[in-house]
Structure formats: structure tokens, C-alpha cells
Amino acid sequence: MTDPKTVPVFIPGRMNPDTLKTLQERFDVRQGPPIDQMSESERAEIRAVALMGVFTAEMMKQLPNLEIIAHFGVGYDGVDAGYAAANGIMVTNTPDVLxxxxxxxxxxxxxxxxxxxxxxxxxxxxxxxxxxxxxxxxxxxxxxxxxxxxxxxxxxxxxxxxxxxxxxxxxxxxxxxxxxxxxxxxxxxxxxxxxxxxxxxxxxxxxxxxxxxxxxxxxxxxxxxxxxxxxxxxxxxxxxxxxxxxxxxxxxxxxxxxxxxxxxxxxxxxxxxxxxLPHVASASVHTRKQMGDLVIRNLEAWFGGRPAETPVPEAVKAGIKQRG
CATH class of the missing domain: 3.40.50.720 (NAD(P)-binding Rossmann-like Domain)
Incomplete structure (x- = not known):
């Protein structure tokens, strides 16, 4: 079990404000610079990514100690979940709540x-x-x-x-x-x-x-x-x-x-x-809070030695287990 406050979580790009605030309270959040502008030691520190958007295989390759990608949203086609699964990286999303x-x-x-x-x-x-x-x-x-x-x-x-x-x-x-x-x-x-x-x-x-x-x-x-x-x-x-x-x-x-x-x-x-409509189907404060809470629960479960709540199918098929 790991103290979440010691876990470096990288957030590339935008994040739901309420979710970001809670992540900052519970984890060691890093919001920049972009991966390709980080030093080698900075990249090596990152163990988790929380995002709403794209995270490619090339981005994962630059983070040698990455363990989990917690995606904010049910659709995760912007994340190369196949590459992640092949390399033992857990990927989660936020189904059901929206x-x-x-x-x-x-x-x-x-x-x-x-x-x-x-x-x-x-x-x-x-x-x-x-x-x-x-x-x-x-x-x-x-x-x-x-x-x-x-x-x-x-x-x-x-x-x-x-x-x-x-x-x-x-x-x-x-x-x-x-x-x-x-x-x-x-x-x-x-x-x-x-x-x-x-x-x-x-x-x-x-x-x-x-x-x-x-x-x-x-x-x-x-x-x-x-x-x-x-x-x-x-x-x-x-x-x-x-x-x-x-x-x-x-x-x-x-x-x-x-x-x-x-x-x-x-x-x-x-x-x-x-x-x-400007992509607002799930865009209520109520639902976005629930989505953010699930992102956080997945991270807390992973670093607490428990199974992630909502692993994506690629992670399940690859048999990726909780850490510890």
C-alpha cells in the first residue's frame, strides 16, 4: 500500500475543475511541462496519468515507471489501450456513471x-x-x-x-x-x-x-x-x-x-x-462529479493494492492485476 500523497500523477491538458481540485488534495499532481519537455528524471517519477483526451503509445514509452492511466470518460479511443495492456499498464475509464x-x-x-x-x-x-x-x-x-x-x-x-x-x-x-x-x-x-x-x-x-x-x-x-x-x-x-x-x-x-x-x-x-450541440451529453455538474470521483477511486484502489474498479476490456483480457 502506498500513501497517495507521495504518488506523482501527471495530468496532460485540461481536467474537470472539481476532479483536479480533489486530485491535488490527494496526490502529488504534476501538470507540466509536456512530456517531451520533461527531464529524464521528471519522466521517471511519473507513476500515474489522469486525463480526458489522448495518450499515445509514444507518450507511454517516455514514462518508464508508468503503472496506470485513469481516463475521464467512457470512450477511451484516444488512449492506446492495446499498447498499455501489452506493457502491463492498467487503463481505466468511467462507464455507468454517465x-x-x-x-x-x-x-x-x-x-x-x-x-x-x-x-x-x-x-x-x-x-x-x-x-x-x-x-x-x-x-x-x-x-x-x-x-x-x-x-x-x-x-x-x-x-x-x-x-x-x-x-x-x-x-x-x-x-x-x-x-x-x-x-x-x-x-x-x-x-x-x-x-x-x-x-x-x-x-x-x-x-x-x-x-x-x-x-x-x-x-x-x-x-x-x-x-x-x-x-x-x-x-x-x-x-x-x-x-x-x-x-x-x-x-x-x-x-x-x-x-x-x-x-x-x-x-x-x-x-x-x-x-x-458542443459535446454536452454528459455535461452536468452532477454527472461530471461522479465521473471524476470514479477516476480518483480507480487511482486510490490501484495504489492501495486493490483491484481497479473499472478496468477497460484490454486490461482485463491481458490479466493486469492490482499492484502489490
Whole structure:
């Protein structure tokens, strides 16, 4: 067992303020300089990393005594978890604690997209209701829609459970079918898109899903199609999506994530049939505190000789055990 106050924890880049404050109280936090500007002795001292973002294999190679990377967020595609696992480095993330918040936001984004709620508010604030009369009737609704979910994991399932209350039909695509749900399963994303008119992306990023929602999938979704993405921006081919929205290949899109955040293509911003959010699905004080608390518990467990609470699958598969 190690006294946490003696453990050097490196934080590259930004960190949730509440989490940072607690980390500073409990660990020996190092926030700079960047790894490639550290001296050899400074790099050798680092035993843990806490971050929300990217941590590559090359960065790990420069920290010879690194034991654990505690990632703030459920998606950890920016961390080379395969390299970490092969080299005995534990990687943790923060699943479950943000599931309900993200699922709630997804439903809100879906309703906003199909009923044009944000555009209607702009209409009111600009004085158009009083000047020009009622906002035009929206051409689409959630009534009678069929929803497909790409990625029926924790978040995808929470979204599906909420959608049941709206009376829509629900189907999904995963790498394999689940045996604990009655929703229709489609073995390919294209088949799912062809079977529904509303496609929700709740899948993680990474090489296996990069630009999975391409022109063919959007074509299959059809002219009444609505795309919602709260997974990872890289899952959608943004150029293909922009063209599909411009040409009427699909009706509308609601996006909380983008391929090169915080950059959002101007062509997307210019579209009236795109509802755009700045990656806020889990962005409440309540949920971010829970995520930060889990980051800290993982670090404290590791250096306390206990199993990490939420190791990523690569770490579990590699059989990485708690230290001590």
C-alpha cells in the first residue's frame, strides 16, 4: 500500500475543475511541462496519468515507471489501450456513471431534431411569432417512427428503454446479437439503416467504426431519415453527411459529437436541418462529479493494492492485476 500523497500523477491538458481540485488534495499532481519537455528524471517519477483526451503509445514509452492511466470518460479511443495492456499498464475509464445523463440528452436531441424546437425558439426570440404568426408546422414527428440504435451497450440500452415509452419500434446493430432483449437485430449497419427511419449512434470510436456511417448507410436511411450521434464523431463520415443533408438524401441530423472537435465544419453550421450541440451529453455538474470521483477511486484502489474498479476490456483480457 502506498500513501497517495507521495504518488506523482501527471495530468496532460485540461481536467474537470472539481476532479483536479480533489486530485491535488490527494496526490502529488504534476501538470507540466509536456512530456517531451520533461527531464529524464521528471519522466521517471511519473507513476500515474489522469486525463480526458489522448495518450499515445509514444507518450507511454517516455514514462518508464508508468503503472496506470485513469481516463475521464467512457470512450477511451484516444488512449492506446492495446499498447498499455501489452506493457502491463492498467487503463481505466468511467462507464455507468454517465449512462443516464447521456441517454436523457439523446432523447432531448432527438425530439429537438424532429420537432425543430431550437429553430422555433429562435423564431420566438426574434419577434417573428408576434410579427408573422405561428411557427410553421414541422414536417416530421416522433409519432410512428422506427428507431435503430448502433451500439446497444450500456448507453444504447438506456436510450432504447427510454424510447419504449414513446411507442416507437426499436431495432439495433452490434457486433453480435444480445440474448437479453427482444429488439430486432440486424447483422450490418446498412441493413439496420434500411429497416428504420431514425438512426441513433451510440457506438464507441476506433478503427472498427471509423466512418461506418457513410454515404451508402445514409442512402439506406432514406429521405425521411433522421441521424442522431452521441457516440463518437469519427463514426460518421462528415463529408457524406453534409452532402446527404444538402441533397435531401436524409431529412435531418442531431449531433453532439464531431470528427475533429472542437472544430465543426462551417457547412454543417450553415444547414437548417442540422441540430448541433458542443459535446454536452454528459455535461452536468452532477454527472461530471461522479465521473471524476470514479477516476480518483480507480487511482486510490490501484495504489492501495486493490483491484481497479473499472478496468477497460484490454486490461482485463491481458490479466493486469492490482499492484502489490
Amino acid at each position: 449512462t443516464d445523463e447521456v441517454a436523457d440528452t439523446t432523447i432531448g436531441l432527438l425530439l429537438n431534431t424532429v420537432r425543430e424546437l431550437s429553430r422555433a425558439e429562435v423564431y420566438l426570440r426574434a419577434g417573428q411569432w408576434e410579427k408573422n404568426g405561428n411557427y410553421p408546422l414541422t414536417p416530421t414527428t416522433l409519432r410512428g417512427r422506427s428507431v435503430g440504435i448502433m451500439g446497444l451497450g450500456r448507453i444504447g440500452l438506456a436510450i432504447a428503454r427510454r424510447l419504449e415509452g414513446f411507442g416507437v419500434s426499436i431495432a439495433y446493430h452490434n457486433r453480435s446479437a444480445r440474448d437479453d432483449v427482444a429488439y430486432a437485430y440486424h447483422p450490418t449497419l446498412a441493413a439496420l439503416a434500411a429497416a428504420v427511419d431514425t438512426l441513433i449512434i451510440a457506438a464507441p470510436g476506433g478503427g472498427g467504426t471509423d466512418k461506418a456511417v457513410d454515404a451508402a448507410v445514409l442512402q439506406a436511411l432514406g429521405p425521411d431519415g433522421v441521424l442522431i450521434n452521441i457516440g463518437r464523431g469519427t463514426v460518421v463520415d462528415e463529408e457524406a453527411l453534409i452532402k446527404a443533408l444538402q441533397d435531401g438524401t436524409i431529412r435531418a441530423a442531431g449531433l453532439d459529437v464531431f470528427a475533429r472537435e472542437p472544430h465543426v465544419p462551417q457547412a454543417l453550421i450553415d444547414l437548417d436541418n442540422a441540430v448541433l
